[in-house]
Amino acid sequence: MVQATKRKVRITGSGQSSGGVYDSVHIMGEGQLFGETEADTFECMGNCVVKGNLKARNYRLQGEASIEGDMLANKLTALGQINVQGSVRGSRLHIRGQLEVGGSCGADSFQAKGGFTIQGLLSADRVEVSLYGPCAAQEIGGGRIDVRRSRVMGIKNWFSGKEGPLELTAESIEGDDIYIEHTHAEHVRGNHIIIGPGCRIGHVEYRQTLQKNKSAIVRHEVKI
């Protein structure tokens, strides 16, 4: 069988294309893709809508994207806003800005600077979150979990004088090493847990060590 060479899509300005298997998709401006899309590299500067699942080995975004399906990206770098109706899977997800996921989100390494809402489970070997906005996930699970409030936002709030809801909310957080700040969770379970300032936690279960900041509120703690 002769394999047809994969095509490239380039949209500059405003345009649309059908889905399919492409070598690369470049969008500058505003683009719409109708149907399931697969691409080796997917780059978008501007606005892009994919009506269907998206599979990309290398996904780069500057701007706003909306995927009406599941997303599978080996490497995802985004600056701006991503809206995924289904689930997100990948190996390295690096997001600055806002992420909205309807399903769950899994990666080897997940790094977010900004805010996110994940309806399902957020799981990664390494989860790093810098809180620039409100973050929420139903569950967070993984190896190392690091949640910190960004310094810059702290200073900004200082000036504007209002304390926004700069928090991470999750039903449960489970990991081997956990560091959390400004987090509101019902359950936190892990081996080494450090609970930083501004946390409100229902139950903490730890195996080895637990450190608590003075300003953190923990209702229950158990060593297993």
Add this chain to the structure above:
Amino acid sequence: MDTELISKKDLLELMNISYGQLYRWKRKQLIPEEWFIRKSTFTGQETFFPKAQILSRIGKIIAMKDDLSLDEVAGKLSPLLYDLRLRREEIIERNIVSSLVMDRLGNRADGDGTYSFERMLFLFTADKLLQTGEMNLEEGGQLLQTLQEHFSKFEGKGCDLVFIRKMGVSAFALISASGELYFEGKVKLVARLSMTVCLEELKTKLT
């Protein structure tokens, strides 16, 4: 059927694994989503697993993970994510595959005299087509061979079984579930079965 459950906490302790590993395996789909059963307990939500299945699965993963990468391990585990094995008598007794089909087609059990879930699925599918009278026994053998050779290539993704006949000569094909197929005029499409549906039917028969 009530299966014995084990809580996540007990599981981690019993198998001596970490949260990170468990989540990683879940992500790599070594542990099927359905096994994560959420239940509320007096301390709030907890996750439970079917005990026998998860213990054997994790035992396998631990045994393999030192030599193979996780993706390779995923390939080794049955794509159906089902570890149940039944003996020949049980299969007939529980009305999964009729004794006639077991006699004629299912004479090749694995070493310990049991049938894997995958084998059962193939036999069940063959039985189903035979019962409708659309296929004869000889073709049944052909069907089993096709499934055995190619079914695993779909890696657990849904696929359809297509059974066609042209001028009395029969042929089988497996295509991915959403694929559309058109034939020339003389080809008669005898049956098109979704393997996912068969799998679900078999699952309900087993539980």
